[in-house]
Amino acid sequence: MKLKLLGLAVTAMVLASCGNKDNAGAASAEEEKVLNVYNWSDYIAPDTLANFEKETGIKVTYDVFDSNEVLETKLVTGNTGYDVVVPSLTFLARQIQAGVFMPLDKSKLPNLANLDPEIQANIAKLDKDNAHSVNYLWGTTGIGYNVKKIKEIFGDDYVVDSYDLVFNPENLAKLKSCGVYFLDSPSEIVPPVLNYLGEDPNSFDEAVIAKAEARLKELRPYITQFHSSEYINALANGDACVAVGWSGDIFQAATRAEEADAGVEVNYIIPKEGTAVWFDMMAIPKDAKHPNNAHIFINYILRPEVSAEISNYVAYASANKASLAMIDKELLDNPGVYPTADAKKGLFSLAVLPPEVDRLFNRIWTSLKTGQ
Numbered sequence: 001m002k003l004k005l006l007g008l009a010v011t012a013m014v015l016a017s018c019g020n021k022d023n024a025g026a027a028s029a030e031e032e033k034v035l036n037v038y039n040w041s042d043y044i045a046p047d048t049l050a051n052f053e054k055e056t057g058i059k060v061t062y063d064v065f066d067s068n069e070v071l072e073t074k075l076v077t078g079n080t081g082y083d084v085v086v087p088s089l090t091f092l093a094r095q096i097q098a099g100v101f102m103p104l105d106k107s108k109l110p111n112l113a114n115l116d117p118e119i120q121a122n123i124a125k126l127d128k129d130n131a132h133s134v135n136y137l138w139g140t141t142g143i144g145y146n147v148k149k150i151k152e153i154f155g156d157d158y159v160v161d162s163y164d165l166v167f168n169p170e171n172l173a174k175l176k177s178c179g180v181y182f183l184d185s186p187s188e189i190v191p192p193v194l195n196y197l198g199e200d201p202n203s204f205d206e207a208v209i210a211k212a213e214a215r216l217k218e219l220r221p222y223i224t225q226f227h228s229s230e231y232i233n234a235l236a237n238g239d240a241c242v243a244v245g246w247s248g249d250i251f252q253a254a255t256r257a258e259e260a261d262a263g264v265e266v267n268y269i270i271p272k273e274g275t276a277v278w279f280d281m282m283a284i285p286k287d288a289k290h291p292n293n294a295h296i297f298i299n300y301i302l303r304p305e306v307s308a309e310i311s312n313y314v315a316y317a318s319a320n321k322a323s324l325a326m327i328d329k330e331l332l333d334n335p336g337v338y339p340t341a342d343a344k345k346g347l348f349s350l351a352v353l354p355p356e357v358d359r360l361f362n363r364i365w366t367s368l369k370t371g372q
């Protein structure tokens, strides 16, 4: 009899939680219904936050950044006021070492089961046991370009498939007048340049890194803008004809160009020499004021339909295996978003930079941008 009653109680609990799918409403009594999120710009679907707020009653303040360096400066200073932040994995790894994040309470994240175990295992190399972070989306760094402009300048038969277009000064010189954007971050640009030059993209050797610096100095006169988010609109409205940027951003530029219907066509390629692949990770700062709400939010993002909606909108790849059935076929079949097995062979992850290399990268970048 006792067992039967227990059985009924368990059934009632299961039914109650079914209505609520993954316990999204389980806010803690002591926590105010507020959540502060700091994410990359152009990285969420239009309805995601409103839907989350409606379902949970948790009010989200959502701020954006466009570089790991900016986020890291805030995190190491502490007291960011944020409950969820989204660094890239290699930055997260050293932030974990610095004690910036709290370990996740996985009992509050049942939707972790939706993640691709292979990608999880890879991530665990830098975040042991996936203890502090959950993948948001992933992508590659490559070349965005204006299809017509490149044909006008290099001829109809020119095939854009190589970093030669942007890392060879002779080619870049021809593009200056139509607008050249590079990501504004040494950690994004130095490794692909080294790889293009035939060097280890993750070398910590000063003499090797100097080769990238020398090449960037040759390229510098033809780079019209360093920026890590403006290139989306610049490509879309024809102000830039080429950008070294991130996969999804460039596909968003292609969509915006198409919507504007002003004759601009934008495309993205993963250069044949290989390039960087990266994973952006949700994590909770140790001093977060609303850690329970942060877990509710992360678990919400991990729902297959929520993850797919974001991925479909921003055109970045999802590590949420359960969401793949809901990803637009056009996106799944796009080798710029989900690289082919062959292209995957050329992809490299970025290294976790030791402080002295980090300082060297920053010196190179300042001198490149200021010309001193």
Ligand code: SPD
Residues within 6 Å of the ligand: 040, 041, 042, 043, 088, 188, 246, 249, 278, 280
């Ligand atoms: N607009 C969203 C861009 C997200 C880019 N994350 C980049 C990480 C590169 N290491």
